[in-house]
Amino acid sequence: MEETIISPDGTQEYFINMGPQHPSTHGVLRLVLTLDGEIIEKVEPHLGYIHRSIEKMCEKDNYRQIIHLTDRMDYLSAHMNNHAVSLAIENALEVEIPDRAKYIRVIMDELTRISSHTLWWGVMGMDLGAITSFLYGFRDHEYITEIFEETCGARLTMNYNVPGGVMFDIHPNFVKHVKDFIADFKTKLPEYDTLLSGNVIFLERTKGIGILTKEDAISFGVTGPAGRASGFSNDVRKKEPYGIYDQLDFKEILYTDGDTYSRYKARIDEMWESIKIIEQLIDNIPEGDFQAKTRKVIKLPKGEFYQKVETARGELGVYIVSDGKMNPYRMKFRSPGFSNLSALDRMARGGKIADLVAIMSTLDLVVPDIDR
Amino acid sequence: MSAIGNYFRSIFSGLKTLFQGMAVTGYYFRNARKEIITQQYPDNKDTLRMYDRFRGIVVMPHDENNLHACTGCSACEIACPNGSIEIIAPRVVDPETGKKKKVINQHIYHYSMCTLCNLCILSCPTEAIVMDQTFEHAVYDRSLLTQILNKPGSSLNPNVKE
Numbered sequence: 001m002e003e004t005i006i007s008p009d010g011t012q013e014y015f016i017n018m019g020p021q022h023p024s025t026h027g028v029l030r031l032v033l034t035l036d037g038e039i040i041e042k043v044e045p046h047l048g049y050i051h052r053s054i055e056k057m058c059e060k061d062n063y064r065q066i067i068h069l070t071d072r073m074d075y076l077s078a079h080m081n082n083h084a085v086s087l088a089i090e091n092a093l094e095v096e097i098p099d100r101a102k103y104i105r106v107i108m109d110e111l112t113r114i115s116s117h118t119l120w121w122g123v124m125g126m127d128l129g130a131i132t133s134f135l136y137g138f139r140d141h142e143y144i145t146e147i148f149e150e151t152c153g154a155r156l157t158m159n160y161n162v163p164g165g166v167m168f169d170i171h172p173n174f175v176k177h178v179k180d181f182i183a184d185f186k187t188k189l190p191e192y193d194t195l196l197s198g199n200v201i202f203l204e205r206t207k208g209i210g211i212l213t214k215e216d217a218i219s220f221g222v223t224g225p226a227g228r229a230s231g232f233s234n235d236v237r238k239k240e241p242y243g244i245y246d247q248l249d250f251k252e253i254l255y256t257d258g259d260t261y262s263r264y265k266a267r268i269d270e271m272w273e274s275i276k277i278i279e280q281l282i283d284n285i286p287e288g289d290f291q292a293k294t295r296k297v298i299k300l301p302k303g304e305f306y307q308k309v310e311t312a313r314g315e316l317g318v319y320i321v322s323d324g325k326m327n328p329y330r331m332k333f334r335s336p337g338f339s340n341l342s343a344l345d346r347m348a349r350g351g352k353i354a355d356l357v358a359i360m361s362t363l364d365l366v367v368p369d370i371d372r
Numbered sequence: 373m374s375a376i377g378n379y380f381r382s383i384f385s386g387l388k389t390l391f392q393g394m395a396v397t398g399y400y401f402r403n404a405r406k407e408i409i410t411q412q413y414p415d416n417k418d419t420l421r422m423y424d425r426f427r428g429i430v431v432m433p434h435d436e437n438n439l440h441a442c443t444g445c446s447a448c449e450i451a452c453p454n455g456s457i458e459i460i461a462p463r464v465v466d467p468e469t470g471k472k473k474k475v476i477n478q479h480i481y482h483y484s485m486c487t488l489c490n491l492c493i494l495s496c497p498t499e500a501i502v503m504d505q506t507f508e509h510a511v512y513d514r515s516l517l518t519q520i521l522n523k524p525g526s527s528l529n530p531n532v533k534e
């Protein structure tokens with residue numbers, strides 16, 4: 001029996017399990033909450049319920065095969081994960097990839113970001129009790145999924161990047177469909193604001209809740225929109241541009257409040273920026289190869305290689321240690337979700353259980369990413 | 373600002389945002405025909421076409437004479453990250469040239485272990501296997517997910533260059 005602490009007024013703090021099968025944890029994440037009444041005193045995440053040892057599996061696979069495993073980490077940012085590994089391999093091999101592939105990759109990345117954020121928006125509304133928003137969010141998410149399906153052949157786990165470029169050329173309809181989507185989405189995104197952003201109930205539940213200071217964001221390594229909402233400028237696309245991000249005109253979204261509402265706003269604004277990026281690229285995809293020639297059997301030179309990209313959740317780092325063989329000696333992913341989760345305790349302390357749900361939604365946790 | 377004033381103000385702004393939200397719902401209610409996006413699956417099964425590149429399952433096409441293009445080279449087996457493909461291709465003596473060469477006996481495909489990554493299709497030198505666009509693959513017994521892709525009695529298309 002665990003010892004219970006009874007305070008002088010006769011009340012006692014108690015422990016409650018949130019998850020692993022709790023709908024608002026969006027996956028099998030178990031949080032052990034220490035509560036005083038409804039006030040949260042401590043949040044302790046317990047991981048391991050969906051651990052698939054992806055890093056270990058990478059060690060047995062060759063460099064072409066690794067990429068398809070990364071789809072399954074943060075499945076809502078599958079293209080960015082693929083992109084990160086491909087870039088790491090390309091940098092190590094020192095191959096120059098064709099411009100066409102670079103353009104396609106960035107367009108795909110930004111489409112993924114929009115699709116991830118639309119889904120997040122819908123789910124966030126649902127977590128806070130607004131069921132309709134889920135349907136609206138999913139509608140736009142599905143539109144992009146269809147575009148992916150047409151060009152890449154799969155809806156979620158695309159495995160579209162290969163070392164040296166992309167797997168197939170874009171589908172003949174791709175440009176038209178993306179343009180249709182952008183035109184459509186520009187009329188749909190203001191709806192998001194009408195439905196949630198201005199809603200009083202929503203504002204009451206998000207403003208001033210779960211504040212993360214800039215110092216905490218930096219010390220916990222909270223990246224992505226969650227970190228930028230606290231004023232921590234960390235956009236990898238700006239800081240260490242990869243692909244063709246250095247030639248593009250877009251803003252890094254920064255807020256300073258660090259509360260749940262800022263994190264929400266940061267993501268909504270990011271969608272507008274992504275639209276801007278896609279509009280700059282979609283008409284100018286250069287002609288040419290979509291894949292650089294690489295050897296059939298890829299062997300990386302001895303050494304360590306690191307590449308980071310900005311996924312929909314934050315900074316994803318790929319670290320490859322190579323001993324010159326066909327498969328990596330060690331592979332490590334620095335996943336954004338894991339670091340973002342670590343700040344949850346700091347943000348939720350002193351709040352109510354209902355606030356915890358709101359905070360978790362704006363952290364946008366994808367559990368397979370936390371628990372590779 | 374008095375507390376009472378605040379109280380009423382929040383009620384009014386609450387109502388206002390409520391109606392704004394309802395207006396969005398109302399728009400879709402009125403324009404249901406234009407904005408409809410759902411499909412009536414499975415009622416539309418006959419007309420439902422998946423995209424050409426859709427990856428549903430690995431299959432080996434055979435022509436009308438039961439000929440396929442698989443030479444038994446094992447490239448797909450090596451390319452597969454999950455060990456979903458097993459090639460049984462013993463070396464037999466070619467009666468014409470007298471040389472030993474691989475002939476496919478069984479191309480075994482474990483759908484239960486396949487992640488539909490497309491690497492096997494890319495690796496095949498003769499395009500003997502392709503992705504099919506079907507997507508309803510639920511079965512009652514796990515063993516049914518292991519398939520032999522080359523049909524019984526089939527043989528290599530003689531036009532295929534190795």
Ligand code: SF4
Binds near residue numbers: 455
């Ligand atoms: S699609 Fe991928 S996992 Fe499936 S058999 Fe081919 S190589 Fe293996």
Ligand code: SF4
Binds near residue numbers: 444447459495497
């Ligand atoms: S399917 Fe293609 S790659 Fe696989 S054994 Fe046959 S010819 Fe070789």
